[in-house]
Amino acid sequence: MLAKRIIPCLDVDGARVVKGKKFKNIKDVADPVELAKLYSERGADELVFYDITASNENRDIFIDVVEKTAENINIPFAIGGGIKSVDDFKKVLRAGADKVSINSAAVKRPELITEAALKFGSQCVVLSMDVKRNGRHWDVYINGGRINTGLKALDWAVKGQRLGAGEIVLNSIDSDGEKNGYSIEITKIISEEVSIPVIASGGAGNRRHFLEVLKDGKADAALAASVFHYGEIKIADLKEYLYNNGVEVRSDF
Amino acid sequence: MITIIDYDVGNIKNVYRAFENLGLDVVVSADKEAIKKSSAIILPGVGAFKDAMENLKKYDLVDCIKENAAGGKPILGICLGMQLLFEKSYEDGEWEGLGLLKGDIVKFSGDLKIPHMGWNKLIKAKEDSLSNDIREGEYVYFVHSYHLNPQNEDDVVFWTYYGKRIPAVVRQRNIIGMQFHPEKSGKTGIKLLRNIKEMMK
Numbered sequence: 001m002l003a004k005r006i007i008p009c010l011d012v013d014g015a016r017v018v019k020g021k022k023f024k025n026i027k028d029v030a031d032p033v034e035l036a037k038l039y040s041e042r043g044a045d046e047l048v049f050y051d052i053t054a055s056n057e058n059r060d061i062f063i064d065v066v067e068k069t070a071e072n073i074n075i076p077f078a079i080g081g082g083i084k085s086v087d088d089f090k091k092v093l094r095a096g097a098d099k100v101s102i103n104s105a106a107v108k109r110p111e112l113i114t115e116a117a118l119k120f121g122s123q124c125v126v127l128s129m130d131v132k133r134n135g136r137h138w139d140v141y142i143n144g145g146r147i148n149t150g151l152k153a154l155d156w157a158v159k160g161q162r163l164g165a166g167e168i169v170l171n172s173i174d175s176d177g178e179k180n181g182y183s184i185e186i187t188k189i190i191s192e193e194v195s196i197p198v199i200a201s202g203g204a205g206n207r208r209h210f211l212e213v214l215k216d217g218k219a220d221a222a223l224a225a226s227v228f229h230y231g232e233i234k235i236a237d238l239k240e241y242l243y244n245n246g247v248e249v250r251s252d253f
Numbered sequence: 254m255i256t257i258i259d260y261d262v263g264n265i266k267n268v269y270r271a272f273e274n275l276g277l278d279v280v281v282s283a284d285k286e287a288i289k290k291s292s293a294i295i296l297p298g299v300g301a302f303k304d305a306m307e308n309l310k311k312y313d314l315v316d317c318i319k320e321n322a323a324g325g326k327p328i329l330g331i332c333l334g335m336q337l338l339f340e341k342s343y344e345d346g347e348w349e350g351l352g353l354l355k356g357d358i359v360k361f362s363g364d365l366k367i368p369h370m371g372w373n374k375l376i377k378a379k380e381d382s383l384s385n386d387i388r389e390g391e392y393v394y395f396v397h398s399y400h401l402n403p404q405n406e407d408d409v410v411f412w413t414y415y416g417k418r419i420p421a422v423v424r425q426r427n428i429i430g431m432q433f434h435p436e437k438s439g440k441t442g443i444k445l446l447r448n449i450k451e452m453m454k
Contacts, residue, residue: 001374002371002415003373003392005371070266070270098437121299124299167370195366197366221371253440
């Protein structure tokens, strides 16, 4: 049986990990390479580095961080943030990343998904989508949750798969940073509709939230940041809890 | 010295590093002389079967690999590199592989999420030096949409289960294939590579 994955996400600015709440009030945490090693040794199944760097100078530092991370861990990791072209894909993949996630750039130019999938394979193209509920619908937002694209979340997920995405990260803006649980409903709708893995993101506050989204939400993996960074949840404890509640997880790390 | 064959298929830095970390003398090359001189060959690979075979042909490496394999040199195919060791793939068409081992590469069927992506269990098929120190049910990291249909089940060292049982590790004497990424499979991956290192001595 394929194990459900637990994925810590590290927001990185240059060479520092930070964590924002609802994309605001950014707070500094730790050295990304050290944190990646720690998570890898303590049972993370995969990591995501989200590049929130604004300046070009820091972007070079970030690539350096990707290289150092690849040298230090032997679990897969993905890079997201600021990826706009096939060249950007090449840069981070060459630095040692296994997957690349695209968000706003894919909305603006959906062909990017296909171009990257043809060049590097679908397995490394992750479509990341920020979604928010408006009445009965879930809409796709871009630019850090500031702009409603008018795209419906399910339509975009299905289209993304058709264009060649190999995986979807579904980030719920409503629940992000709130620690009240993942958005189960939309996760389940999308996970049941697409035939590629879906990673739920946004809202983890306790172990039960992970169980809910992996069981009821049908997610293939659950991503979280602050609960891990601040030591509120230990991955080993979380996995033991999930296993005891009937979720297949990798426990030999 | 071992050679990782460099034929423009995906990032091989991580494979390189994994072997280097085991204290092995590794080179990355598409040079036939280097391959001939090396004590073992690693055939990595990410991407499409057809493109990978075309690249092997472009670098004129098909016969070189076959000759080295026939001479008894250990050869390890990883992920797509494992699939290339077989006779034929049905990935978007019908393509001939290296044919060092017997079997076809076919698409997963049934109600499954594709690619088969993530950590899955190794299920022991037979005793082999490759499985030293590996307990039943240890996890390794897979990423693939096609799988091997082996002609000789005797070649299978480990299965994994995804919809049905599929080969995870195959071996016939000096020819070894791993469908998953040992270089991305944590401690279990390192143990497997260490077993290969022992075999190469």
